[in-house]
Amino acid sequence: MKSGILIVDDSLAVRMDLDEAFRNGGFATTLCGTAAAARDALSRSAFALVVLDVLLPDADGVEFLKEVRATPGTSKIPVMLLSTEAEVRDRIRGLKTGADEYIGKPYDPTYIVSRAQELVRKTQPTQTAPSPPGILIIDDSATFREGLKAALEGKGYGVTLAESGEEGLRVAVGLRPRAVIVDGVLPGIDGATVIRRLRQDASLRRTPCILLTASEDSGGELQALDSGADAFVRKEEDIDVTLARLAAVLRSSDASQSVEAESSLLGPKKILAVDDSVTYLQELGAQLRQEGYEAILAPSGEEALELLAVQPVDCILLDVLMPGISGHETCRRLKSSPGWRDIPVLMLTARENREAMIEGINAGADDYISKSSEFDVLKARLRAQLRRKQFEDENRHIREQLLQKELEAAQSRAAGELAETRARLLMDLEAKNQELESFSYSVSHDLRAPLRAIDGFSRMLLEGHAQNLDGEGKRLLGVVVDNTRRMGQLIDDLLRFSRLGSTAMQKASVDMSALAKSVALELVESCPGRRIECSMGALSPAYGDPSLLRQVLQNLVGNAFKYSRTREVSRIEVSSRSEEEETVYTVRDNGVGFEMEYAHKLFGVFQRLHSSEEFEGTGVGLALVKRIVERHGGRVWAEGKVNEGASIHFTLPGQGDANGRP
Amino acid sequence: MADLNEIEVLLVEDNPNDTEMTLSALKKHNLANRLHHVKDGAEALAFIFATGAYSTRKVECSPKVVLLDLKLPKVDGLEVLRKMKADERTRLTPVVVLTSSNEDRDVLDSYRLGVNSYIVKPVDFAKFAESMRQLGLYWLLGNRSPR
Numbered sequence A: 001m002k003s004g005i006l007i008v009d010d011s012l013a014v015r016m017d018l019d020e021a022f023r024n025g026g027f028a029t030t031l032c033g034t035a036a037a038a039r040d041a042l043s044r045s046a047f048a049l050v051v052l053d054v055l056l057p058d059a060d061g062v063e064f065l066k067e068v069r070a071t072p073g074t075s076k077i078p079v080m081l082l083s084t085e086a087e088v089r090d091r092i093r094g095l096k097t098g099a100d101e102y103i104g105k106p107y108d109p110t111y112i113v114s115r116a117q118e119l120v121r122k123t124q125p126t127q128t129a130p131s132p133p134g135i136l137i138i139d140d141s142a143t144f145r146e147g148l149k150a151a152l153e154g155k156g157y158g159v160t161l162a163e164s165g166e167e168g169l170r171v172a173v174g175l176r177p178r179a180v181i182v183d184g185v186l187p188g189i190d191g192a193t194v195i196r197r198l199r200q201d202a203s204l205r206r207t208p209c210i211l212l213t214a215s216e217d218s219g220g221e222l223q224a225l226d227s228g229a230d231a232f233v234r235k236e237e238d239i240d241v242t243l244a245r246l247a248a249v250l251r252s253s254d255a256s257q258s259v260e261a262e263s264s265l266l267g268p269k270k271i272l273a274v275d276d277s278v279t280y281l282q283e284l285g286a287q288l289r290q291e292g293y294e295a296i297l298a299p300s301g302e303e304a305l306e307l308l309a310v311q312p313v314d315c316i317l318l319d320v321l322m323p324g325i326s327g328h329e330t331c332r333r334l335k336s337s338p339g340w341r342d343i344p345v346l347m348l349t350a351r352e353n354r355e356a357m358i359e360g361i362n363a364g365a366d367d368y369i370s371k372s373s374e375f376d377v378l379k380a381r382l383r384a385q386l387r388r389k390q391f392e393d394e395n396r397h398i399r400e401q402l403l404q405k406e407l408e409a410a411q412s413r414a415a416g417e418l419a420e421t422r423a424r425l426l427m428d429l430e431a432k433n434q435e436l437e438s439f440s441y442s443v444s445h446d447l448r449a450p451l452r453a454i455d456g457f458s459r460m461l462l463e464g465h466a467q468n469l470d471g472e473g474k475r476l477l478g479v480v481v482d483n484t485r486r487m488g489q490l491i492d493d494l495l496r497f498s499r500l501g502s503t504a505m506q507k508a509s510v511d512m513s514a515l516a517k518s519v520a521l522e523l524v525e526s527c528p529g530r531r532i533e534c535s536m537g538a539l540s541p542a543y544g545d546p547s548l549l550r551q552v553l554q555n556l557v558g559n560a561f562k563y564s565r566t567r568e569v570s571r572i573e574v575s576s577r578s579e580e581e582e583t584v585y586t587v588r589d590n591g592v593g594f595e596m597e598y599a600h601k602l603f604g605v606f607q608r609l610h611s612s613e614e615f616e617g618t619g620v621g622l623a624l625v626k627r628i629v630e631r632h633g634g635r636v637w638a639e640g641k642v643n644e645g646a647s648i649h650f651t652l653p654g655q656g657d658a659n660g661r662p
Numbered sequence B: 001m002a003d004l005n006e007i008e009v010l011l012v013e014d015n016p017n018d019t020e021m022t023l024s025a026l027k028k029h030n031l032a033n034r035l036h037h038v039k040d041g042a043e044a045l046a047f048i049f050a051t052g053a054y055s056t057r058k059v060e061c062s063p064k065v066v067l068l069d070l071k072l073p074k075v076d077g078l079e080v081l082r083k084m085k086a087d088e089r090t091r092l093t094p095v096v097v098l099t100s101s102n103e104d105r106d107v108l109d110s111y112r113l114g115v116n117s118y119i120v121k122p123v124d125f126a127k128f129a130e131s132m133r134q135l136g137l138y139w140l141l142g143n144r145s146p147r
Helices: A012-024 A035-044 A061-070 A088-097 A109-123 A142-154 A165-175 A191-200 A218-227 A239-255 A278-290 A301-310 A327-336 A354-362 A375-464 A471-502 A512-526 A546-563 A596-601 A621-631 B016-028 B041-048 B077-086 B104-112 B125-142
Strands: A004-008 A028-032 A049-053 A079-083 A101-104 A135-138 A159-162 A179-183 A209-213 A231-234 A270-274 A294-298 A315-319 A345-349 A367-370 A508-510 A531-536 A542-544 A569-578 A582-589 A636-640 A646-653 B009-012 B035-038 B065-069 B095-099 B117-120
Touching: A004 A012, A004 A035, A012 A028, A012 A109, A012 A165, A028 A035, A035 A049, A035 A061, A049 A061, A049 A109, A061 A079, A061 A088, A079 A088, A079 A109, A088 A101, A088 A294, A088 A301, A101 A109, A101 A294, A109 A165, A135 A142, A135 A165, A142 A159, A142 A239, A159 A165, A165 A179, A165 A191, A179 A191, A179 A239, A191 A209, A191 A218, A209 A239, A231 A239, A270 A278, A270 A301, A278 A294, A278 A375, A294 A301, A301 A315, A301 A327, A315 A327, A315 A375, A327 A345, A327 A354, A345 A354, A345 A375, A354 A367, A367 A375, A375 A471, A375 B016, A471 A621, A508 A546, A512 A531, A512 A546, A512 A569, A542 A546, A542 A646, A546 A569, A546 A582, A546 A621, A546 A646, A596 A636, A621 A636, A621 A646, B009 B016, B009 B041, B016 B035, B035 B041, B041 B065, B041 B077, B065 B077, B077 B095, B077 B104, B095 B104, B104 B117
Parallel strands: A004 A028, A004 A049, A049 A079, A079 A101, A135 A159, A135 A179, A179 A209, A209 A231, A270 A294, A270 A315, A315 A345, A345 A367, A531 A569, B009 B035, B009 B065, B065 B095, B095 B117
Antiparallel strands: A508 A542, A569 A582, A582 A646, A636 A646
């Protein structure tokens, strides 16, 4: 895969160096010395990545980065900033502006290329490594290389060759080989370092590595295992031994490849070194880079904390004695922040000091090193901390994945249970509804039959055998007939009331004025001889079930007729008034009224404030009204005074516009 | 009992009280002379299709109207109705469903099956008698069935 890399740096030496490194890594390059040239290049062709120097003769690199990010066509290209200055502030500014990586000079070209490959891989996730991946052999001896290659190819392996550690690493990043066989002794970086660096790249970390060693002694083996090799083979041994070892490591690696490499764990380790002595910092930086780490240098605790806010690191080397906030304080702050708590901190002190060490450990430091020690010791301790962190990161990652899976399983279980419960409730509800329906059916059918017989036979008696009955006998039979009629009415009302809960409402726009008029007209016709004054204002239209709303008005206007019949002139008034989100309808009469303290009883089933001798009725009407109004989302209430009439108000949602729709 | 082929009204009703009231109302208006009463759906079918005890009848000599209760022992009223409306010979015989139920379900089912009229038996005997009278006059006197 050829991806274009745009290299923008004013130094010809840097351009040539990076050009070579990228070309060796399989990239095509375009070189620019100025921001103007880079702008031109970006406008003409697409690039997979930009390497950008912070200091350009005609522009500030970070400003140019801002420009790149603001341009639609280039806003998503990964950008690596390159800077001669080790100023933490520049780094923070660059990363905040949107750089994907910030690399200090002097840089390690191998690292830049591998990091570039990683960034390109991230932005172009569909591109896969060339297949089939083979075995990578890194050895400077052409004879040995070719010999081993021939043997491996004879066994059916694909083989790629590299002459040096540097070349091997470059190839490995692109190739992702099944296994690496590397010579311990190489002209540039040695075999152990190659393996260590492979171990630092999450995508290659699990690649089985075999270290070849020429030496007889056990030091070679120790060196091999210390670097993280899976096996080591002496060069003088039979080539079949190498093949067997290779087969063995491939077998075990295939079995353990279940966990995929994660991008968060990718890449060389970033080490943040914090020290107020610039000389020491530079020396430390050089040593770290030599080890293949990305070194970030900060001259104070404040700057270190500021940098951490924008860029996570893998380990922190922290000087104890610094102006501003001390190393111990910096450490305490780091360890008390959830985001930074897990970053290993190595405290650096000028001399061995038992108390300082105890204080450092108390502040949460993970290790404590005297500056006077050899850099090798520091590096070894650093390695140990990094290995531990790597391990913890992976563990945490696995734990998080497991937790996530458990959570998902629990969620899906809960969702399943919920659905089941809902289905069961629905079934229950349906069964209950069915029960209710068949109950209603039985009531309507079975209760009426005997009632019909009582009524019918009483009347047959009255009609056919009247001559055998005296006045008292006829009166008694009349009472039977009366009660039969009332019971019939009660059954009808109750059935209507219970059916209200189960039947679906069919809503439409309802002309309440017309409805009220037709209801009143029916009632007037049924009470001949009464003087009734009906006042029906223009009522706001409603949105609801027409037949249910008719029942509401029938009951309310019917009550008004009923309870005002003792008046010489019955005055009945139906009106409406639009409020903010609802319309209030009122039915008022000048009838007998009621005592307000019993107002709450009016709307209960079978609740009556008058005896049935005074006013007939079953005590279901207003309960029915309440149920219908509440099913429409409205409220109902009553106002009245004994002998001064009653007002029943009910609301329906919506202002009742032209469509009657809320 | 009149000749079974001369029957004008077939009353299908299991409730003896309802039967008596119906007969009383019909008699009062002189409509019960050629009436036959059966107490369940199976007997109704036997009569209508001239089977079993009624094998001497002729299917073609249908009654002028069938008064059919819906809630019946053995075979229910809707089933009787369905069988009558499915048979060419009895399809045109008028059927009036008589029931105390005013459940929408029954009304709908009856009309779907092709009932000619539907009357909810009112508790009020006067209303019941009046609807019976109208029914009788309409089907027996006014209405000419396509024979």
